[in-house]
Amino acid sequence: MIHPKANPCTLLPLLHYWLILVAVGFLASCNRSEKTPEPITIMQLQEMSEMATAEFVVSKIVKATDVPPWYKVGERKTLISVKARIKAGIDLRQLNDQSLHISGNSVVLHLPPAQLISLNIEPESIRQEYEWRGFFRSPFSNQERNLLLQQAEQDIRSGVAQMGILETASLHAALFFESWFRLMGFEHVEVTVANKTLETTGLN
Amino acid sequence: MTKYWAKLIKLAIWLIPVIALGILILFLSPRRNKQSLRIDQTAIIIQEINRVAQLFTARYYDELVLDTFKLQPRGNIQRFWSNFSSPAPFSGRVQDDFQRVDLVVIARGTVMAGYDFGLMEPADMIIEGKSIVFTLPPPQILEVIINPSDYEVFIEEGRWSLEESVALKQKAGRLMVERAVERGIFTRSESTARAILTRLFLSLGFDQIEIRTSPDDVSESLRHVPLPG
Numbered sequence: 001m002i003h004p005k006a007n008p009c010t011l012l013p014l015l016h017y018w019l020i021l022v023a024v025g026f027l028a029s030c031n032r033s034e035k036t037p038e039p040i041t042i043m044q045l046q047e048m049s050e051m052a053t054a055e056f057v058v059s060k061i062v063k064a065t066d067v068p069p070w071y072k073v074g075e076r077k078t079l080i081s082v083k084a085r086i087k088a089g090i091d092l093r094q095l096n097d098q099s100l101h102i103s104g105n106s107v108v109l110h111l112p113p114a115q116l117i118s119l120n121i122e123p124e125s126i127r128q129e130y131e132w133r134g135f136f137r138s139p140f141s142n143q144e145r146n147l148l149l150q151q152a153e154q155d156i157r158s159g160v161a162q163m164g165i166l167e168t169a170s171l172h173a174a175l176f177f178e179s180w181f182r183l184m185g186f187e188h189v190e191v192t193v194a195n196k197t198l199e200t201t202g203l204n
Numbered sequence: 205m206t207k208y209w210a211k212l213i214k215l216a217i218w219l220i221p222v223i224a225l226g227i228l229i230l231f232l233s234p235r236r237n238k239q240s241l242r243i244d245q246t247a248i249i250i251q252e253i254n255r256v257a258q259l260f261t262a263r264y265y266d267e268l269v270l271d272t273f274k275l276q277p278r279g280n281i282q283r284f285w286s287n288f289s290s291p292a293p294f295s296g297r298v299q300d301d302f303q304r305v306d307l308v309v310i311a312r313g314t315v316m317a318g319y320d321f322g323l324m325e326p327a328d329m330i331i332e333g334k335s336i337v338f339t340l341p342p343p344q345i346l347e348v349i350i351n352p353s354d355y356e357v358f359i360e361e362g363r364w365s366l367e368e369s370v371a372l373k374q375k376a377g378r379l380m381v382e383r384a385v386e387r388g389i390f391t392r393s394e395s396t397a398r399a400i401l402t403r404l405f406l407s408l409g410f411d412q413i414e415i416r417t418s419p420d421d422v423s424e425s426l427r428h429v430p431l432p433g
Contacts, residue, residue, distance in 0.1 A: 018221060045387055047396045048316065050260040052346075057252035063244040080366070087256070087347070092400055100407045107408070117260060118316065120349045123373035128366045142307070142357050142369040144241070149352035151243050159248045172255050176321075184331055184408065 052089040052117050053172035056165050059083045061129070062152045066137075066144075074134020080148060083125035084156050087117045088169035106188035107181050113194040114169035116160055121153055170194075257321040258346055261396035264315040264384035268376050269358070271309075275302040276362045305362030307369070311376035313350040315384040317343055317393040335412035336405055342418045343393040345384070348377045 059081060066076040094112035101108040126149065133139060160166075174191040181189045278301055319341055328339040350373050357369075398415050405413045 017218070044265050045384075045389065045392055046263045046265070047392065048260045048263050048318070049396065049400050052256055052258040052260060055252075055254040055256045056250055057254070059249045059251055061246045063246055065242045065244075067240050067242055069240055083251070087258070089258075092259075092404075095404075095407075097407070102409055118314075118347050118349060119351065120347055121351050123350065123370045123377070126366065126370060139363060141360055142364050142366070143360055145366060145369070146352050146355055146357055148241065148243060153352050155245075156248055163248070163250060168253060175255075176257050181408075183326065183329060184336075 049092040050089055050115075050117050051092055051173065051176070052087040052169075053114070053176055054088050054165055054169035056086045056088075056163060056168075057083060058086065058156060058163070060152050060156060062148045064148050066140075068134075068137070073136045076133040076137050076140060077131070078128070078140055078145070078148070079130040080145065080152075081127045081129050082121055082149065082152050084153075085118075085120045085122065086156075086160060086163075086165055087120075088114050088160075088165045089117050090114055090169070090173045102186075105186055106190075107186045108190045108192070109177055109181070111170065111173055111177070111191060111193045114166040114173065116166070119153070119157060119160075121149070121156075258318055259321060259397060259400070260316050260318040260346060261343075261400070262317045262389050262393040264317070264380070264387060264389050265312075266315070266380045266383055267310065267312045268379055269308065269310055270372055270376055270379075271306060271359075272368075272372060273304050273306045274362070276305045277301060278303050303362075305364075306359055307357070307361070307364050307372065308359040309369075309372055309376075310356040310358055311350050311373060311380075312354040313348065313376060313380045314354075315345060315380050315389065316347040316349070317384070317389045318346050319393075319397055320344060320346070331410075334410055335414075336410045337414045337416065338401060338405070339416045340394070340397060340401075340418060343390045343397075345381055345389075348381055350377055350380075 062078075062080040062082065064078050064080075068074060090111050099110045099112075128145075131140060170193040174193060177191055178189045321341070323341050324339075328341070330337040355373065394417065401415055402413055
């Protein structure tokens with residue numbers, strides 16, 4: 001289709017141009033390679049030795065706006081409310097011979113620091129409160145909603161430290177063991193959590 | 205005129221690959237698949253703080269694939285194509301107005317079992333000198349956890365509401381509990397609890413330890429738990 005009288009040498013820059021474009025296209029496609037994650041092996045049935053002593057029920061509103069890319073028209077907005085039940089307590093496997101000191105009617109218990117035992121966003125607690133979409137947009141899919149909920153779960157998980165649940169769990173654990181030991185006949189009970197004596201008197 | 209066409213063709217030879225490359229990069233770009241969702245930061249409200257005494261003694265992990273389908277009315281364009289592609293004797297059926305849409309999910313979950321010491325009575329612990337008789341309450345399913353990060357939508361055709369997705373999660377939860385009970389979560393739970401308590405009572409100086417189990421059977425203990433759905 002090139003002019004019949006065209007010099008073949010004038011086609012060389014065009015050929016170089018095509019080769020460069022093909023190379024760039026190839027390199028762009030190479031960027032998509034993804035690492036295969038390492039397989040995780042988990043025992044299906046495991047033992048646990050954790051004593052939950054504090055339960056927090058928290059709620060969060062997920063507020064999201066879908067700002068459309070250039071090839072779509074119209075926004076989408078959604079509000080989803082979720083509730084999570086968080087339990088924290090003491091890992092009893094960490095109790096050892098040094099954790100318990102008994103002399104006569106006195107007992108001193110050193111509890112390990114409290115830890116998060118479970119975070120449960122129950123399916124029935126997830127509610128779509130509001131959804132708005134432009135005329136040309138489709139509703140949020142469950143895959144998209146799940147991404148929003150995953151973000152909410154991550155926010156709640158990272159907020160556990162600021163909620164004071166671990167401190168509450170330590171205090172409740174101290175109260176639980178104190179009342180247990182008193183039932184067993186010990187008159188002087190002292191419970192410490194990670195080298196911190198807890199004032200449990202009068203909290204029962 | 206020929207010169208004009210030659211110029212036009214040359215211009216096309218230069219432009220077409222540039223446009224093609226632009227489209228290729230746009231579709232291959234990892235940014236294309238990224239969500240354009242803007243999630244605002246909202247507060248976490250603490251609604252309740254409860255004092256509990258639950259001994260978690262067994263954990264069961266499971267992964268299930270669940271699928272469901274429904275019939276959804278076809279759109280006008282889809283109906284047109286359906287009629288266009290179907291041979292005449294078969295067109296106009298009721299089925300032509302509806303299409304089957306599937307929802308397939310992968311749910312990973314954890315079932316936790318143990319004992320609620322909050323349900324114990326003072327009579328459940330009898331102490332005489334250095335001997336102790338401790339009656340364990342029936343083991344329970346304390347948690348069934350299928351969080352959003354454990355849940356993956358594999359295939360979603362048509363439109364599925366949040367409630368329909370929640371119902372599928374609840375079904376997954378019920379199936380996981382059934383499978384956990386079948387695999388002996390309560391037996392494992394009891395043996396672990398016995399080991400923990402025996403060790404604790406020995407450390408406290410008791411030399412005669414008897415751990416009894418509550419007369420309630422396992423099926424009875426399931427009734428105490430609000431199972432999902």
